Amino acid sequence: MAATSQSLPWDERLDYLLKWLEESEGFAVNEHVRLQDTKRSGRGLYLKSGALKKRDCIVSIPGDKQLNFYTVIYHISLFNCELAIDGVSCPSSDRANNKIYEADDPRTEAYRHLTNNVVLGLSSFQLLSLFILFEWKILPQESNFTSFWKPFFDVFPSFEDLRSIPATWVCDPESGNLELIEMLPAASKKHAERMVSQVKHDWETIFPFIQKWLESREGASQINKQKLFSEFVHVYFVINSRCLYIEIPLKTDVADNFTMVPFVDFLNHNSDVDAYCKPRIERLKKSPCGLGNFSIVAGDHEYVNLGEEILLNYGAHSNDFLLNEYGFVLGENMWNYIDVSSEAMELISQVHVKEFLIENNYWGDYTISSSEVSFRLLVAFAAVVCSDLRKVEKFMLGYITESSFGSALSSMLREFIASLTKNVETKVRSLKATSKPDPLCSQNVLHVYEGYLQILRQHLGDNA
Numbered sequence: 001m002a003a004t005s006q007s008l009p010w011d012e013r014l015d016y017l018l019k020w021l022e023e024s025e026g027f028a029v030n031e032h033v034r035l036q037d038t039k040r041s042g043r044g045l046y047l048k049s050g051a052l053k054k055r056d057c058i059v060s061i062p063g064d065k066q067l068n069f070y071t072v073i074y075h076i077s078l079f080n081c082e083l084a085i086d087g088v089s090c091p092s093s094d095r096a097n098n099k100i101y102e103a104d105d106p107r108t109e110a111y112r113h114l115t116n117n118v119v120l121g122l123s124s125f126q127l128l129s130l131f132i133l134f135e136w137k138i139l140p141q142e143s144n145f146t147s148f149w150k151p152f153f154d155v156f157p158s159f160e161d162l163r164s165i166p167a168t169w170v171c172d173p174e175s176g177n178l179e180l181i182e183m184l185p186a187a188s189k190k191h192a193e194r195m196v197s198q199v200k201h202d203w204e205t206i207f208p209f210i211q212k213w214l215e216s217r218e219g220a221s222q223i224n225k226q227k228l229f230s231e232f233v234h235v236y237f238v239i240n241s242r243c244l245y246i247e248i249p250l251k252t253d254v255a256d257n258f259t260m261v262p263f264v265d266f267l268n269h270n271s272d273v274d275a276y277c278k279p280r281i282e283r284l285k286k287s288p289c290g291l292g293n294f295s296i297v298a299g300d301h302e303y304v305n306l307g308e309e310i311l312l313n314y315g316a317h318s319n320d321f322l323l324n325e326y327g328f329v330l331g332e333n334m335w336n337y338i339d340v341s342s343e344a345m346e347l348i349s350q351v352h353v354k355e356f357l358i359e360n361n362y363w364g365d366y367t368i369s370s371s372e373v374s375f376r377l378l379v380a381f382a383a384v385v386c387s388d389l390r391k392v393e394k395f396m397l398g399y400i401t402e403s404s405f406g407s408a409l410s411s412m413l414r415e416f417i418a419s420l421t422k423n424v425e426t427k428v429r430s431l432k433a434t435s436k437p438d439p440l441c442s443q444n445v446l447h448v449y450e451g452y453l454q455i456l457r458q459h460l461g462d463n464a
């Protein structure tokens with residue numbers, strides 16, 4: 001498909017990005033920060049001089065250089081006057097004055113069908129993926145086309161960089177990692193399957209607009225649809241792994257609330273929610289289009305050691321979540337837990353116990369973390385070991401504690417955890433014996449299981 005400038009040397013791409021950002025008022029990068037690439041976590045921001053104290057601004061990106069539901073509407077409306085949303089689309093004077101607006105610009109045809117009703121019916125994900133697919137992958141094949149967003153696209157991760165996200169193993173027939181899907185823990189497999197069906201759903205929603213574009217071009221039949229889908233998958237996971245929370249006033253679903261912010265998206269994740277950098281949105285600093293400046297400011301942790309990495313918390317996420325959404329896992333993750341629902345539900349064979357748990361809304365969603373066995377799991381096992389279900393109800397209501405069920409409950413729990421440990425150890429052995437899939441991908445899956453073992457051994461009092 002389209003040639004991108006990702007073949008240019010990295011420093012040149014970064015220079016273009018900075019020059020492009022500098023064109024907008026309000027752009028700033030702290031002079032003490034530099035960008036660096038490492039094997040472990042890719043590009044990231046590091047302290048190069050001086051110090052960063054609480055509330056110091058590390059980077060600030062104006063609204064018109066972010067990609068979100070608002071800026072995409074603005075940019076489409078430059079080429080389609082039937083997309084007119086007050087305060088979001090471009091005023092007609094802008095369109096008339098805009099030098100890039102010409103009838104023979106391919107965007108006029110590509111965005112012709114994106115009218116108010118259509119655009120407002122799309123999710124943020126669908127609109128952004130359609131727009132980026134056009135501007136980054138499809139339209140650059142037309143002569144004299146250069147996207148306004150090219151400097152941003154040129155520093156996007158390659159598909160190869162995203163290869164350890166499990167959903168890509170299913171979506172990309174060339175991935176070679178499909179067999180690893182069966183080796184994922186149940187929670188990760190379920191997460192990956194959910195993502196794959198979302199990707200397919202979004203593709204089916206936006207493809208008709210691409211189809212119309214293809215039909216308007218000569219030689220469109222030669223375009224390989226499978227290849228286009230692969231490009232879409234690439235775009236999809238670029239967005240998913242780099243989006244940041246922002247409220248989108250036009251939308252009501254929380255899943256639509258995100259923006260893509262160049263440079264801020266170079267920050268890597270740390271599990272500590274409070275210590276590291278924090279986002280700050282300044283809505284009053286409005287550009288001609290967009291939702292205001294997106295800044296990152298230092299948190300409680302002060303950076304004084306040269307070379308230290310500047311980190312952001314992406315949320316209180318387990319390793320299963322990080323693997324599926326971002327394609328990496330943490331060795332030390334204070335938010336890690338194991339979803340043991342399917343294993344626990346399999347153990348509960350008595351029909352009346354199952355019915356009791358369903359009636360009381362305690363069926364499933366059982367977890368174990370380093371610090372605790374979830375209350376839901378304790379209730380479920382209490383119902384297995386105690387024939388007096390009224391006593392279990394009292395436990396649910398907090399009138400009695402788990403110790404009221406004596407050694408029967410603690411033995412059942414211990415046996416359960418010991419059996420989980422054996423199963424995880426077996427998975428670890430078979431993963432270690434697997435040689436074919438990409439080592440990075442199998443290593444990540446292995447780390448998820450090793451995180452499980454840390455948790456389980458903590459409960460068995462065996463920290464080996």
Ligand SMILES: C[S@@+](CC[C@H](N)C(=O)[O-])C[C@H]1O[C@@H](n2cnc3c(N)ncnc32)[C@H](O)[C@@H]1O
Pocket residue numbers: 040041042043044157241242265266267268269270325326327328329330
């Ligand atoms: C928002 S981007 C951060 C910039 C990214 N490192 C890059 O090279 O463009 C998120 C991606 O960075 C990587 N990443 C973030 N935090 C990480 C960490 N703590 N360890 C390893 N990889 C990390 C993952 O590949 C993730 O999908």
